[in-house]
């Protein structure tokens with residue numbers, strides 16, 4: 001009996017130790033890959049060690065007293081109870097130490113606020129629950145702008161699949177930035193407050209509707225840097241990661257040129273003749289990234305209205321377009337007209353009207369959406 | 377001291393019988409008792425929500441609850457703990473102890489006292505009922521930032537707003553009562569600079585409450601207007617600003633955190649001298665430090681908003697002011713330690729909690745100082761590092777001080793002694809639990825885990841599991857606390873009038889349990905032996 005118990009215990013311990021050995025025991029803030037993040041790390045460690053030293057002194061005296069000055073050891077209490085000199089000392093000395101930290105911190109702060117002389121500006125907009133990145137640029141036909149959605153599958157989140165190593169920290173399309181260049185961020189939000197954070201860059205700034213905040217960074221090393229939204233923004237606050245891909249300047253230039261080309265192509269796509277099958281296929285993909293989180297992978301509705309068999313998805317097409325383009329005020333249903341291309345909106349609506357047994361049979365083309373928008 | 381006993385002869389009266397005793401009572405002791413039980417009930421309710429949170433966070437992935445409900449749990453947990461557990465507990469202690477400490481027969485405004493308690497259960501019933509409403513309970517965090525709490529809020533937000541109004545009214549009435557009592561009802565000879573520190577800290581807290589609860593009422597009223605009457609205080613589309621919300625909220629919110637800790641300072645300043653058998657070191661500097669903390673607490677609010685993009689000068693000002701607040705806070709800690717130094721200490725349960733308070737509150741103060749450094753706060757803000765910070769100051773801080781107070785004064789309230797062994801077991805379980813629960817959260821925050829998320833990346837898994845285990849241990853230990861208190865009241869051994877040989881203060885000059893009416897004729901302070909160590 002006893003041996004069995006013991007063996008069980010050992011097995012349990014081995015299991016725990018086994019999983020612990022491969023575990024990640026990160027204790028501290030990352031130093032990061034920018035000058036600012038490294039300065040911040042320095043400030044953090046400075047304040048930390050100041051606290052440790054004060055702690056050792058204060059707790060040292062305290063524990064000494066607790067062991068020596070016990071009644072059970074025959075300690076008799078002294079009766080001093082006041083000393084202006086001592087009080088002054090322990091007011092002034094900490095004040096001086098804090099002053100020193102404050103001076104150093106103020107310099108770093110001033111640095112962080114200096115967004116002058118940037119070579120590239122990226123507009124970051126928070127949406128429930130994704131980020132939009134827009135590279136500011138003079139040519140409106142080739143404007144690069146895209147959404148960055150969580151790429152982790154619902155199956156992983158709901159424990160139906162094993163979680164991959166970047167679980168919840170992966171997106172379909174990362175923000176690509178050049179290294180060694182001052183990049184300015186302009187942050188805002190479309191609905192509620194979000195906050196854009198990449199620990200490795202030492203950048204965190206709130207994205208607030210109606211307000212344009214600024215931040216900047218110069219990344220010193222190429223690599224992939226991951227972060228998350230850090231301001232509670234509703235249901236999927238935990239599911240809107242930030243991924244930054246820092247690449248060498250030439251690679252960035254090529255990438256940006258490619259993106260601009262894509263933007264031009266999209267404009268053309270909107271004009272093209274679409275077949276039902278093409279729209280359904282494109283619609284299925286776009287639906288999964290944009291709509292499935294709320295309406296369910298098969299339109300069954302995940303806490304939000306179901307679309308399979310719904311009055312909107314099987315009713316008059318204008319109402320369907322209206323709700324997708326304009327959203328429903330004050331609910332989680334956003335105005336997707338501002339977020340998705342005409343092609344994607346047309347494809348999604350077509351898909352919703354013809355998938356999961358909805359079989360309405362009609363087809364909505366990008367031109368329909370363009371006309372709808374023009375008529376508004 | 378004979379003044380303590382019931383030396384009047386007209387036909388009145390012990391407590392009334394039955395339920396009316398509690399409904400109609402104007403007796404500060406009855407009302408104090410009700411506040412304390414109410415607060416404990418809320419502590420268990422808020423604690424249950426915390427257990428749901430820690431259970432969901434035990435492992436990565438969504439297991440028990442959906443994100444919508446998780447957000448309702450974090451919101452309700454925060455609101456109930458702050459407004460339902462901690463604040464009423466301190467008001468309960470104030471009711472019981474302040475009249476007895478200053479030699480007054482009761483609170484100055486006894487009927488208002490009854491009202492300020494009895495509206496609370498309604499406020500919290502209303503708040504809790506939102507859990508069963510269409511669209512669910514408030515889900516926007518205890519800080520309820522607009523527009524998540526206005527344009528995007530569930531319909532139950534209106535009930536939340538009214539609940540906050542009622543709580544605010546209750547707090548304001550309670551605070552007015554305390555100020556009136558302290559300023560008008562002190563026994564002759566009880567000068568301000570002779571008052572026990574608990575009375576001092578409460579006096580200052582009451583002023584803070586009177587100053588900032590109307591601001592809270594204002595901010596929720598502006599929300600109400602935005603939601604139902606078409607204003608746009610916080611709606612950018614209508615010309616308002618979500619940042620305005622945060623300024624108003626934190627102008628209330630930062631003093632609020634000191635409202636939850638100043639009375640704790642008072643409790644610890646009573647308990648440590650009692651068990652060190654040595655007078656409190658630096659009484660007057662304690663008073664001045666409390667007053668300066670209270671003053672500074674009005675000019676540091678934007679340290680909660682370092683990332684919202686306030687201008688550089690504003691940012692720098694709030695950083696400096698916040699760092700400054702660590703100085704008077706430090707003075708308090710140094711005074712407590714020096715009080716212990718060369719004392720003659722014993723470690724009964726109240727002292728264990730008080731000593732633990734000093735150590736762990738100081739750790740919370742250290743992380744506070746780190747958070748005050750604005751550039752570093754860009755990395756800490758809205759991560760588990762902040763969660764660890766405020767739980768260190770609030771749980772082994774405020775909550776432990778309340779527990780210390782209960783163990784310290786329970787013999788006076790009930791006339792019975794608690795079981796010392798069980799008390800110590802409760803302390804050690806809570807101590808281990810609270811550290812296992814909250815210490816790893818520092819690491820989680822530094823490693824990059826945001827707060828208020830129902831699911832997290834894999835590198836946070838291990839510390840979350842440890843934290844949850846600590847949480848379950850801490851939660852379970854509080855059931856032992858309930859048992860100890862009930863057991864004491866029902867079956868404790870009779871307590872002496874002054875069960876702690878080093879205790880000071882008028883409350884120990886009356887019998888245990890304290891008679892229903894005390895100090896109907898004021899005590900003679902100058903002859904009271906407990907106080908003659910303090911110069912007038």
Ligand code: HEM
Nearest residue numbers: 633637679680702705741744745747748757758762766769
């Ligand atoms: C040395 C004294 C203290 C300093 C310098 C300090 C500093 C700070 C700072 C800068 C923050 C904002 C962190 C952030 O959101 O990024 C913060 C948060 C907080 N502090 Fe303190 N603090 C101190 C003591 C206390 C005390 C005594 C309490 C309460 C008993 C307290 C309760 C809180 C709470 C509740 C929050 C978080 C509120 C929230 O966002 O939900 N702090 N503190």
Ligand SMILES: [Cu+2]
Nearest residue numbers: 630633679680
């Ligand atoms: Cu604060």
